[in-house]
Structures are given as C-alpha cells and as structure tokens.
Amino acid sequence: MMSTGDLLNIEPVELKFTFELKKQISSSLQLSNKTDTYVAFKVKTTNPKKYCVRPNTGVVLPRSTCDVIVTMQAQKESPPDMQCKDKFLLQSVRVNDGVDPKEITAEMFNKEAGHVVEECKLRVVYVAPTQPPSPVPEGSEEGSSPRGSASENGADSATTMRAFTEQNESAEAKALMSRLTEEKNNAIQQNNKLRQELAALFLGHNFSSII
Numbered sequence: 001m002m003s004t005g006d007l008l009n010i011e012p013v014e015l016k017f018t019f020e021l022k023k024q025i026s027s028s029l030q031l032s033n034k035t036d037t038y039v040a041f042k043v044k045t046t047n048p049k050k051y052c053v054r055p056n057t058g059v060v061l062p063r064s065t066c067d068v069i070v071t072m073q074a075q076k077e078s079p080p081d082m083q084c085k086d087k088f089l090l091q092s093v094r095v096n097d098g099v100d101p102k103e104i105t106a107e108m109f110n111k112e113a114g115h116v117v118e119e120c121k122l123r124v125v126y127v128a129p130t131q132p133p134s135p136v137p138e139g140s141e142e143g144s145s146p147r148g149s150a151s152e153n154g155a156d157s158a159t160t161m162r163a164f165t166e167q168n169e170s171a172e173a174k175a176l177m178s179r180l181t182e183e184k185n186n187a188i189q190q191n192n193k194l195r196q197e198l199a200a201l202f203l204g205h206n207f208s209s210i211i
Helices: 146-210
Strands: 008-011 014-018 025-033 036-046 051-054 057-060 063-073 087-095 119-128
Touching: 008 036, 008 087, 008 119, 025 057, 025 087, 036 051, 036 063, 057 063
Parallel strands: 014 119
Antiparallel strands: 008 025, 025 063, 036 057, 036 087, 051 063, 087 119
C-alpha cells in the first residue's frame, strides 16, 4: 500500500515487523519525490526510545527516491495479541534547490510559521514469525502433501521389500533345516545299518569259534 501526496510517494504506509523476542528487527520505507524541486523530510514517532530511524531527516532530490530504515530495539516481552499502538509521522516540505541535509531544521516543518507541510501517518504492524510445517503422522491421509505421500509410498515399498526378503530368508532357512534333517536321518539310518552288520559279523565269528 502506498501513500500518494503532492510531494512524496511513501511506500508502504504500514511498518511491518516480524516480531521476535530479544532481537532487533528492521523495516524499510521508500520515499519518492514526485516534483522537480528538492523535498526535505522528517520522521517522528510516538515511541522514540523504542525505535531508531536512519535517516530521520533528509532531502529527496527531484524525481529521485530515498530509503529510510526503521529499526525496533530488542523487546523483552511479547505485546498482547501482537497488537502495537505505536505510530510514525512523516513530514515533508519543499526546500531550496541544492540544500544540504545538514541544513534541515525543525523550523522548516513548523506549520505555524507559514510553511506548507505535507504529513503522512504510518502504522506499526507486528507479524508473527512463520512456523515450520509439522510432520504428518504415519498412516494419516488427511492433509498429507504429495511429498509426504511419496515418502509414505517409499516407506511402504521398503516395508514390502523387507517382508519379501524375510519371507525368502525364512523359506531358505526352512529348506536348509529340512535338508539337514534329512541328512541327519540318513546318517542315523546308515549308522544303524553299520551297527547291525558289525553285530552280525561279531555274532557269526563267535558261533564259528564255538563250533
């Protein structure tokens, strides 16, 4: 939003500060001289201890622009409901060509002295800092983003692959156990057969010795 006066265009007309505790925050204004003459400006505020304005006075050359930086000092407490009652007043007045910013005086902005002073009131608006998006719980379809869906699909694929691998490993283990069991049984059978043959030979030898 812009304020359009006879001398200056002021943009924006709201000084927005992304409020954070214990941190200096800055907001900027751009002043555009609409005229072919030199225009002096002065910035005032209802709370001068809270803000630093650079420059707070200056001269905008004909058909030129000037940036003003407003810095809010670090605050120890959050304002109720993020509302701010502070206001700024930007005054502008025509001055002689070639005037130096150091020559600007408060008297130049004195309406009672007959000077034509243009004024623009500026509001202060606090903006809450943006919060990072909260992660979507697994299994929750509501509000899931495409990236979340892709991630979930990836998780499902990984789970399927793991289950498939576990099944294969289980099948291989069962086959191995079955083969080992079979080999064990064969070994036992062969062992028993050998025992029987040895026993027969032993008994046959004894019988022949007795005879």
